[in-house]
Amino acid sequence: MFSSLILNQLSRLTLSSASKLSLNTRNISSSAVVQFRITDQLCAEPLKKKKKVDPAIIKAREDRRRKKLEKQIRKLQKNARQLKPIEEIEPPLHLMDQMGKRKRPPVVLSAEETESRALLLKEWTRYKKQEYMANVAQIDRIMAAQRRALDMLYEESEDLYNEAIMPDLQLVPCSFTSTFSTPPIKNYESPDGEYIDVSKKWGTK
Template sequence: MFYIGSLIRSLPLSSAGPFALRSIHTGSGNYFHYTPVLCAEPLKKKKKIDPQVLKQREERKKKRLEKQIRRLEKNARQLKPVEDLDIPIELIDEREQRKRTGIRVTPEVLESRVLLEKQWAKHKRLEKLADYQLIDKVLAAQTKALNELRFESEELYQKAIEPDMGIVPLKVEGPVATPPIDGYDMPDGEYIDVSKKWE
């Protein structure tokens, strides 16, 4: 025991750490030889499973997969519902309360409504014809005036048919590319997918 203690004290300071004893090793037979401790346990024996049990498990898996495939095929023809077009459950529950009963329209009221719709259609048709006739008159007067002007002077005619840029002043100035936004924290590509999954 005295020899081991004096040997550890005689080691340099750098090797006197927690693994200092593991480095004590010489080729002479008079000194001891230390090897690291291997913390291991024996391998567990594989349990032998009955082949019939394995076969039943595989059959169960197969049946489960076939059931999922059948369910997917059944739902394949159904369209995904649009949530905005769904009727709220509250309205479905209140259908009987909101249902109007006892409103009967007499034949005289129905006939007056039909006559009113016909009169409105006739009025709108005459209004549209009047607009067309007015446009035709204006275009005919413009064409006649231009023809008279051309007969008098070709130079004045060419000046008259030029587009007047002063009527609609258009001045466009702006950047050719979008400028950067100050203090904009650019996303790093990660996002949370909150869309619903449909089977």
């Protein structure tokens, strides 16, 4: 009897101590097979402490940045009126040296020549105007004749009129082929977006 009471007390003590141990320990199993478990690696680190920077240093940095931008703006404004030279249309230097010899003096026209040229220009203007008015009148005559023919065809047969005003479907899918400006190069492998910029820079130093 006494021994059974002692055993009961001991079992209660072991259970209470085991429960306390399980509460105090973390990730340690209390089952029959004792296994240790670890938590996931979080790779965290404490926050870096912000450094206090002197306001004068910040102001000096802003002033340097502003001065740099102002210098670049002045540089761009200075070179804004300079045109980029085109090497293809620039004359050779030996022709520039001979400019004085090659330059012709301006032609001085007499009053009679000036008057004859003005009259010739007026006559040419009248001729071009008459040509334009003749073309417009011819187009009007053609359109009026076409309209009269369609009206007469409508009086004869409405079916023929509908067929006459229908568009010609053989003219719609029209395609033109012509020669290319440069023939294709056989077995040419186009570059994959990479190129070397060899253009000259003007107005920058």
